[in-house]
Amino acid sequence: MIRAVPNPKPQPAGPTDAALVVAARAGESWAQEALYRRYARMVNGLAYRLLGRDADVDDLVQDTFVEALKNLHRLEAPAAFGSWLGSIVVRTASKRLRTRSLLTRLGLRRLAPIDADSVMSSRAPPDITSELRAIYSVLDPLHHEARNALVLHRVEGMSMPEVAATMGVSLSTAKRRLAVAERALLSLSEVKEPVP
Amino acid sequence: MNEPRKLSSYVEPELTGARLDAQWSRIGERLPVSNRKPRWQFAAAAGFAFAATAAVLWLQYGPARHSAWESSVVRSDEAPVELTLAEGSRVELSPRSQVEFLHSAEGSVQLRLSEGSARFSVSERAARRFSVRSGPIEVVATDTQFRIVRSLAAEGEHVRVEVQAGSADVRRRDGEATAITLVQGEHWSTFVAYEKAAPALDEVTRMKRATSARAATTDQADVPVEDDTARATSESDAREVTPEVTPEVINGQPAARRPQRGRVVQASPAHQLFDRANIARRAGQVPEAAALYAELVQRFPRDQTAALAAFELGRIRMDTLSDLRGAVQAFDQALTLDSGRAFAEDALARLALAHDKLGDAASCKRAKERYLKRYPEGVHANVLARRCP
Numbered sequence: 060m061i062r063a064v065p066n067p068k069p070q071p072a073g074p075t076d077a078a079l080v081v082a083a084r085a086g087e088s089w090a091q092e093a094l095y096r097r098y099a100r101m102v103n104g105l106a107y108r109l110l111g112r113d114a115d116v117d118d119l120v121q122d123t124f125v126e127a128l129k130n131l132h133r134l135e136a137p138a139a140f141g142s143w144l145g146s147i148v149v150r151t152a153s154k155r156l157r158t159r160s161l162l163t164r165l166g167l168r169r170l171a172p173i174d175a176d177s178v179m180s181s182r183a184p185p186d187i188t189s190e191l192r193a194i195y196s197v198l199d200p201l202h203h204e205a206r207n208a209l210v211l212h213r214v215e216g217m218s219m220p221e222v223a224a225t226m227g228v229s230l231s232t233a234k235r236r237l238a239v240a241e242r243a244l245l246s247l248s249e250v251k252e253p254v255p
Numbered sequence: 256m257n258e259p260r261k262l263s264s265y266v267e268p269e270l271t272g273a274r275l276d277a278q279w280s281r282i283g284e285r286l287p288v289s290n291r292k293p294r295w296q297f298a299a300a301a302g303f304a305f306a307a308t309a310a311v312l313w314l315q316y317g318p319a320r321h322s323a324w325e326s327s328v329v330r331s332d333e334a335p336v337e338l339t340l341a342e343g344s345r346v347e348l349s350p351r352s353q354v355e356f357l358h359s360a361e362g363s364v365q366l367r368l369s370e371g372s373a374r375f376s377v378s379e380r381a382a383r384r385f386s387v388r389s390g391p392i393e394v395v396a397t398d399t400q401f402r403i404v405r406s407l408a409a410e411g412e413h414v415r416v417e418v419q420a421g422s423a424d425v426r427r428r429d430g431e432a433t434a435i436t437l438v439q440g441e442h443w444s445t446f447v448a449y450e451k452a453a454p455a456l457d458e459v460t461r462m463k464r465a466t467s468a469r470a471a472t473t474d475q476a477d478v479p480v481e482d483d484t485a486r487a488t489s490e491s492d493a494r495e496v497t498p499e500v501t502p503e504v505i506n507g508q509p510a511a512r513r514p515q516r517g518r519v520v521q522a523s524p525a526h527q528l529f530d531r532a533n534i535a536r537r538a539g540q541v542p543e544a545a546a547l548y549a550e551l552v553q554r555f556p557r558d559q560t561a562a563l564a565a566f567e568l569g570r571i572r573m574d575t576l577s578d579l580r581g582a583v584q585a586f587d588q589a590l591t592l593d594s595g596r597a598f599a600e601d602a603l604a605r606l607a608l609a610h611d612k613l614g615d616a617a618s619c620k621r622a623k624e625r626y627l628k629r630y631p632e633g634v635h636a637n638v639l640a641r642r643c644p
Contacts, residue, residue: 078444081406081413085349085372086335091286092279099275107268116268120278125285132351137406137413138530183265191262214262218570219601220563234600234633245637 080137083128091128098141102148108214109152109207111173111198119155123148146225149207156203173199197243208233209240261574328355331371340364343378344385357388372404374419390414392445396423401437415444525551525558532564536571545571552588565589566602573609582609583618600626604635611642619643 074082079097082090099120106119127140127147134143175195179188194213198206204226211222223233329338329346330353337347342364346354352371358364366375368389377385377399386395389405392414399421406413416425418437425435425443437443532547548568552561569585572578586606593599607622620643627636 077413078415081372081404081415084406085352085404088283092283095279095282096275099278100270103268103270103278104263104266108263108266113268117274117278117281121281121285124278124282128282128286178266180265180267187262187265191265194262214266216261216263216574218566241637 075138076140077137080131080134080140084131094128094140095124098144101141102144105145105148105215106152107178109149109210110155111178111195115155119148119151122151126151142225146227149211149225150227153203153207156206160203172196193244197240201240201243202236205236205239205243208236209244212237328353342383345376345378347374347376349373368403368405370405372402374400374402376400377421391427392416392425394423394425396421399423413444415442417442525555525560528555529560529564532567536567541571541575545576549585552585552592556592562589562592565592569602569605569609573605579609579613583613600630600633600635603629604633604639607639607642616643 074093076094076097079090079094083094102120102123103116106116106123107113110116110119123144127144134140136143173195175192178195179191183191191214194209198209201209207226208222211217211225212219217225219233219237220230222237223230226233226236228236329336329348331348331350335347335349336352337345339345340356340359342359344364346366348354349372352373353369354373355367355369357367363384364386366387368387375385375387375394375396377396384395385399386393387403388394389403394401394403394416400419401421401423402417402419404413404415404417416423416437418439418441420439422436422438425437427445435443528547528551532544532551535541535547536544545568548564548571551558551564552568555561565585566589569582569589572585573582583606586602586609589602590599590606593602603622603626607619607626610616610619610622623639623643626633626639630636
């Protein structure tokens with residue numbers, strides 16, 4: 060389809076992700092910022108839910124966008140920028156969680172447990188509240204891979220194929236990781252039954 | 256009932272405009288300079304590649320304006336490159352871009368943008384045709400300033416034309432007669448998908464990058480295939496540059512996922528529907544997403560995306576639309592279409608839960624037994640064990 064549109068600058072409805080990626084690859088700073096503005100809330104939200112705390116969210120978001128914008132040439136499908144960015148968030152969060160866990164084990168860092176009530180919205184209905192409390196209460200002791208699988212599947216609502224794709228692993232590996240987390244959840248007496 | 260069921264809706268950070276601005280400010284500080292803003296600079300070293308050569312050289316600049324030689328190939332590295340043609344027009348190459356000078360004569364100038372983006376400032380000359388080819392399109396201009404951006408990806412190529420001054424005609428070179436005239440402030444873009452089948456060896460012309468700073472993975476996917484040489488014989492005033500070649504042939508056949516010369520195809524309707532449905536779902540437009548998934552499954556049941564579309568439809572109906580009967584139907588379809596068993600475990604578990612919520616104990620039990628027989632230690636085994644006893 061051929062169509063001419065006025066004003067080469069982005070409109071409120073905006074150019075497509077693919078168009079922004081193409082322009083950003085060419086060094087157009089407005090396109091880089093447009094990609095950031097378009098996905099900042101998504102990335103901030105995902106980072107927050109993966110980390111379970113507001114501390115470190117800003118650093119994680121910045122690391123994610125810097126990596127993404129520096130490596131746009133690796134993105135084979137420009138239209139899939141959003142899901143690709145999500146994978147980078149998860150990978151970057153894993154690195155942070157791994158480092159944090161190591162520092163904690165070495166006694167170099169002490170982290171207060173996640174306060175689930177401060178993490179979630181006050182308008183959450185009771186069943187949601189209990190489920191989120193259960194999930195966030197088991198996150199810290201979990202290995203970062205199991206933790207991410209649990210957040211992506213239960214909190215983000217991703218299907219297992221999506222979880223696997225986002226984590227960059229096979230479906231069976233994603234399921235194994237989730238199974239570890241689900242077993243931790245089921246050990247809690249007040250846990251709500253997970254939905255596949 | 257109107258409250259969203261997705262847990263993530265209730266776990267959101269506090270985001271103010273100031274916080275977002277501060278994040279972007281720090282991100283911008285960490286990006287490489289060439290990424291942040293293109294600055295027109297002169298290349299540090301340069302050379303020329305001629306028609307029969309296999310190497311791309313850098314163009315070296317001195318002061319003021321120098322003309323680029325005809326039949327040469329110019330490629331920019333991390334810095335942009337600016338050059339002037341003998342007839343006065345200017346080309347400003349963005350970083351990591353490449354332009355070829357196909358023909359330069361009194362009556363016509365022809366270039367080809369084979370990679371990246373460039374701005375072309377066409378000097379006013381009466382009775383002179385200035386054209387730039389890029390992928391499937393050609394831009395013809397007089398006394399114009401326009402930019403072309405070409406991006407190659409695994410599935411196809413994207414070309415965008417922006418006119419910054421004057422006017423330019425844009426036409427497709429794949430046989431379609433449609434042409435449009437863009438004026439100042441207008442832009443046009445197209446995405447051309449590659450065909451899946453590998454082209455015949457004798458129809459393919461290869462161009463290989465002599466130097467590249469990119470990762471090997473993208474190199475393999477993004478090597479452009481030029482489709483021009485066949486047409487050169489039909490255009491009396493054009494002389495084609497033979498692309499630098501090191502033919503990429505594996506076992507006598509071209510590598511997979513290369514574009515066919517002179518042929519343009521669109522993404523399949525099923526894939527277009529699937530992409531639109533995913534976009535709608537992620538944007539929170541759930542009813543629209545459900546309708547698109549349903550349309551895909553109905554119209555293209557044999558497409559490779561149909562099984563996943565049915566599964567996603569089932570999830571949407573179950574979790575958000577409170578349509579349990581519709582969810583059952585969709586999960587049944589997903590199980591029928593999912594010959595690879597990729598979603599069978601999740602679909603079976605959800606099928607059992609949906610029946611349970613409908614109060615259909617017999618169907619719940621049947622689905623549960625199917626699941627437990629197939630996946631005795633599956634992820635959902637513990638959950639299902641407590642349902643419809």
